[in-house]
Amino acid sequence: MTAVSQRVGVPLETRLAVEDFLVDEALLLDDRRFDEWFELFTDDLVYQAPVRVTAKRGHEEIVDTIFHFDESKQSLGLRVRRLGTDVAWAEDPPSVTRHYVSNVRVTQADAPGELVVRAYVLLYRSRGDRGLHDMISYVRWDVLRPSGSSFQIARRRAVLDQAVLGTKNLAIFL
Amino acid sequence: MTAVSQRVGVPLETRLAVEDFLVDEALLLDDRRFDEWFELFTDDLVYQAPVRVTAKRGHEEIVDTIFHFDESKQSLGLRVRRLGTDVAWAEDPPSVTRHYVSNVRVTQADAPGELVVRAYVLLYRSRGDRGLHDMISYVRWDVLRPSGSSFQIARRRAVLDQAVLGTKNLAIFL
Amino acid sequence: MTAVSQRVGVPLETRLAVEDFLVDEALLLDDRRFDEWFELFTDDLVYQAPVRVTAKRGHEEIVDTIFHFDESKQSLGLRVRRLGTDVAWAEDPPSVTRHYVSNVRVTQADAPGELVVRAYVLLYRSRGDRGLHDMISYVRWDVLRPSGSSFQIARRRAVLDQAVLGTKNLAIFL
Amino acid sequence: MNIFSSADPAERLLASVQPEAAKIPAHIHTDPEIYRLEMKRVFGRVWLFVAHESEIPERGNWVVRDMGEQNVIVSRGEDGQLRVFLNSCRHRGMKLACEDRGTGKSWRCPYHGFTYNNSGNFVGAPYQREAYPEGIDREGLQLIEARCESYAGLVFATFNANAEPLDDFLGELRWYLDILVGRAEFEVVGVPQRWIVPTAWKLPAENFASDAYHTVTTHAFLAKLGLVKGVDFGKIGYHVVPAGGHGLGIGTQEEGPWYPAELRAEYESRLSLDQLALMDRIKNFHGNVFPNMSFLIPNVIEIAGKRVTGMTIRQWQPIAPDQIQALSWHLVEKNAPDWWKELGRKTYVQTFGSSGMFEQDDTENWELQTRNSLSSLSFDEPVLLDYRMGMGGVPMTDFAGPGEVYEGKYSEAAARGFYRRWLDLMLAEK
Amino acid sequence: MNIFSSADPAERLLASVQPEAAKIPAHIHTDPEIYRLEMKRVFGRVWLFVAHESEIPERGNWVVRDMGEQNVIVSRGEDGQLRVFLNSCRHRGMKLACEDRGTGKSWRCPYHGFTYNNSGNFVGAPYQREAYPEGIDREGLQLIEARCESYAGLVFATFNANAEPLDDFLGELRWYLDILVGRAEFEVVGVPQRWIVPTAWKLPAENFASDAYHTVTTHAFLAKLGLVKGVDFGKIGYHVVPAGGHGLGIGTQEEGPWYPAELRAEYESRLSLDQLALMDRIKNFHGNVFPNMSFLIPNVIEIAGKRVTGMTIRQWQPIAPDQIQALSWHLVEKNAPDWWKELGRKTYVQTFGSSGMFEQDDTENWELQTRNSLSSLSFDEPVLLDYRMGMGGVPMTDFAGPGEVYEGKYSEAAARGFYRRWLDLMLAEK
Amino acid sequence: MNIFSSADPAERLLASVQPEAAKIPAHIHTDPEIYRLEMKRVFGRVWLFVAHESEIPERGNWVVRDMGEQNVIVSRGEDGQLRVFLNSCRHRGMKLACEDRGTGKSWRCPYHGFTYNNSGNFVGAPYQREAYPEGIDREGLQLIEARCESYAGLVFATFNANAEPLDDFLGELRWYLDILVGRAEFEVVGVPQRWIVPTAWKLPAENFASDAYHTVTTHAFLAKLGLVKGVDFGKIGYHVVPAGGHGLGIGTQEEGPWYPAELRAEYESRLSLDQLALMDRIKNFHGNVFPNMSFLIPNVIEIAGKRVTGMTIRQWQPIAPDQIQALSWHLVEKNAPDWWKELGRKTYVQTFGSSGMFEQDDTENWELQTRNSLSSLSFDEPVLLDYRMGMGGVPMTDFAGPGEVYEGKYSEAAARGFYRRWLDLMLAEK
Ligand code: FES
Ligand code: FES
Ligand code: FES
Ligand SMILES: [Fe+3]
Ligand SMILES: [Fe+3]
């Protein structure tokens, strides 16, 4: 992970534009406008969520050989297309989700023009008719590329904060 | 809802002023300074929280003919005055609340000078002596009007993220 | 607490720098880089978390004679050093934490150059192998002093939102 | 003798629940064994409210509801008839309807695709011939159906084949339900609000059935804010104990009717003179249909010079010994003028329902009674609650309506009746 | 007769569970008393899957797993032998291993420092002489050990001293496990994904053992997206009922093998000709090792012109009557080419596991079946689920593999076998 | 024989709990039936700590506490007398006091306004005459009162009318409580910290009563950080087993007293020479008042050259079989100099209480013991925990204090005594 110190600042406008971008992305997900959401990713997308294990301090906590998500633009597209059918039972009726994005930090990536964006995401998912909900917490590392007046996401790495996930499935996006 | 695309930016100062305004409003609520909070609303206020139903994808999820809150400035005032009495048992001892405001998006409204402000709110409510809490999640659409050095709220629409609310009552404000 | 009204604004750069500082501090905690985190505090640090009681409206809710944390730089250092040993069982394997910082408000302190920073913090703590988690909610009042290109924390007051804490211990930092 | 030592919960009840002596042990509200027994012997035996007819006006309309712990579909068939089915596929028990409401001629199970029409008949499954070489048992795959009857637009159902007809179940209460929802054509406004309340289900039920007295204290803010004159707005009127465990309270005023004159004709066409006379004197009107459906015309209050109220019916749906799902419907006269509909809705939302200023205070009481009830389980002897209010009162002889009626609303007679009916059911083997 | 009235849960079962009549009462999935009994009589009696050998390849390696409600350490000792210990200190029951996995010669208890080597022997405690003047009972402090045996790399354990050998327990299923995980050297990719699913544990088990039929409906998206031709991709093949409550389904295709040619030689060296012939025709391959370990070669799908699949084994670990911890491992042939490993992993993640497009739909069904099962508890008579699919079908006589085998995958015979075994165990006193 | 097969939990206990043989079955910590029985037979029978007198110094002061599952008000009446009332209105069981503490002459129920003075007498209700035409039963509406006695500022209560006097209940322990809280006038600093710990209540109780041995391992950081010399800081001293299930451990040092000289005179005026001599040698001092009140003078540590400690008493309030509410009070000598009060408070917060560096490690152990205890329920035979430490040791004959006293702190004798008392209570019919 980017050490806190070795960070290069970005122009104020960029920073705020990125924050707007993340907020708008969250709305697309929470409004379930998946087709529009899908457009936010570059064709060479790598979208991964590695698996966490409970380990002693100083030992490997994140296993990077197996994933909860391990997506290319193509495979992500398949998931989005599936949700477009009328037989995607898992999310029909859909969960109500709310992606709370905070602790955003924008820095220059090594590749010119690219940005590294770190954010904390608290994902609220309402469940069933008993007033219950799940809370899915994770930290996200994105690589953004300028695209027109906005950005596209070229890399997404979401590290979930549980070794055993407290939600019935990941039929939603991180 | 305002489509993500068709949004008109606002000056940086405005944007930050609005964020400050929302943060200060949250503090007034969480400090239970309801009289001061009440001052933040215009006289022609419309403050509504419609009811959600669990529906198949593509079907109506929000029922806009019945509400959890359906307030005018006058009726909201009645609620505030009630909390000022020494017989408002429901919230005495009061819940401890914390309104986490994030995903704020500020845009120009059609009416000149007015702003449309979208925000995600995660409302923490601590309950009883068993270490329990409720989490009330909703998205809020406000219409703000400039007022002196700050703003006033002319419209508030809060859409809760549960069809069956997981909190014992809404004796608190959204 | 600082009344919402009597607040003096701060330059935009300062405000954003403070937000970055808080976000980076959260990452240090959540990455468990406690030694680096410890460096963020001044030598005359006062770090306190008073105890809350359930009281009728208008009565004392916060007891300021006993604390969940009552730290000086020296005593905080002892806690940090303890976590550096290989026998700090309580947090080994450690909880996964995520400090969600929002509702940040930066104002001038009375002492020249010092800043008063109010923030809401929602602390997610993942627990055990049953998909459970704790949510610890509190409001934080910091006093920041400029230090080099960044800041140092001279005072921290964290007021927890529960009278009976719903987490097994405070082996973590607020 | 330690009544808790008895292994059989029914025995424990017999030994401690004394409705006529006005002593009710606190533990019955949250004892898990009693709760399990209630699900069978109370909710499995009597008629339960499931919907208002206006919620499913068209053929093919349906809503999903709970009957005790059973999740059911309340549906209007192609023949216009109302039917109630267990929302459980006859194959391997998946839910047929996963959403709150819908419209259609049939349900297709999302698991294996078994399909049922809205008369409850099995109509087909994929690759039926390959899967069931001996043929599929169409009759055996009929949906499990509950009996369904309605009164004055209120739809009830029961899985008990031996239950008396709904009319007999409601009995003397009908005269009052006529006034409540029979006086005009009513419609549900939108959908019911639903939320989870940490209370045992009987506490709100007894409160609506019998408890006018709490308004003095619990809802004292009403007087404080000058919305009514004096704290005793719940005192004058009648306390009514119909047979069968139902109960209601009728607050009266003499300033004449507050409802829109436009509705008068419809009322007249549907009510007897006695009923109409009472209607015109109503100031508030609350009650409970045994076991867990309550109704209310909230106390008329003055807002901006207008006398207003917003009517509601609600269900206290048990989901655990110490937890319910509250469903709260707002109803209004279909033919009422718009200004009245608007005003009624706003008044309802402000006074009752999820954010209602009255409801808030009530939920607080029920939650803490429930907490204390839990703790009473660890005493050797039961903690007895006191229901003696109004004992020794003499029933009126000149009141027009049926049932045992008392002058003045401060009484717990209806609560005593509620627990008598409850105890009889709990002690009855099938 | 009210079968629920019987105090003894076993009696209730005898009266209502009828595997041969294909009637299974819904309540057995969530009745708390039945769950408690299952933990002893099912999970306390039979062999339970705990790990794949490749997870602890080296001496000193260990992983922490659950066996029913018991938390255990699965360890490879210094002698290379696999052992399974209750993860509970013999002193006062603290956990010895608090992390998911590790490597070492011994465990030191964090509470008082009692130390055990990875053969399960107590090796010391601090200030032993002062603390135990009479000397410490080393033998009495041996770790509680379960029997541990493995087959084709699958490690099983049981705390039942009288259990038959693992080979006998697996019996006819072994011929199929050879194909599944014996055809080559397999390795677990990374670690199992783990997540909590609100389902009773038997529902996913029966689904993998016996339910090819649901794919038509539940996984209809597959055809919708053109990833397979036709919705009946789960129809052609074999339904297999080995003795002992296990079950599997084998989907077949005739376009020849889809696995990398590089692996052919290894397969040949490990499989019989019959097994190899079947392997080459596999299109999908799912099953359940009684009680709660399932396996799957997901239906081969076409992605970017390639025919791919990603194999998984999983465990439905009960943690409450209505809740499991799902563990899902991805396995791949150790000697496979990298492109296949990469593709297999991506396909696995996309189809099954925590975010898998198939798994999502399955979890939805199981959750709602579980909800309905809970509610069925409050009926007098049990709500009977229907398992008659495939009844009257005639077992094949010319199939190469053992067990009762049916042509065509649409059947619930294996589920009937699952519940027969389950019932026998539940009714057996030790 | 399967001890779990017995229907009667008491029988199960008799068959498996063997304090003298130092074998305690793990399941007793979390078996729900045993928990229910404990609430009656242990928490319903013995004296329970409810408050320190300094928390309610003035007439009219009161605090709300729990006694087992009962919520109570601990109040100082107008006559200065301490009384304990069930926090439950005699009308219909609403809580009278909804806040943690207060001051006043009476409580008014928020539901219907029944009012009680702080001697527990009913003093009135709104519209009493109208509501109770036959008059209201003032006597029958007295608050349910527990017996209340105090010793050395520690206030205890019990709902058991037949309990022995508090002095007899504390018995030999009193000599040590004199040292703990009798040596000076103490006051609670602020309020107790409260938090929820996922542990069975007996685990922390036995730890404080009897477990000096765990400090070597669990609190090893102390030595690591050089706050003490050597890991065996918990070894030297005395292990004390007073009659009645209480227990304590006294660590000693010979460098003389560490408390402020200013307090010496007060100590002398309140302690015997023997007690004073022991006080001057104390290095740490921990124990448990049966069943669930613990006390502690944490091991004196050196911070910034000063020898410091911060005293605490705590209660392990059961709220579920596997969950407690921990209450932790910090006490200090009222007449101590400010620097000592300041130092004591900071040291307390740093070492014990919600964020205490010691407490953290302890909670971790208790949580995981509890988890393992839960799982042990599904074995046929109980998983036996080992309490043999210190067996064969010979009690001292020349120790000044009462009770069975052993030289050296490493022993589980007090835990054996704890479980003997517990078992006797659990097996005793009323
Ligand atoms: S469960 Fe409904 S079709 Fe199988
Ligand atoms: S519990 Fe393991 S050493 Fe004591
Ligand atoms: S419950 Fe207290 S006055 Fe009625
Ligand atoms: Fe009320
Ligand atoms: Fe499937």
Ligand SMILES: [Fe+3]
């Ligand atoms: Fe300790």
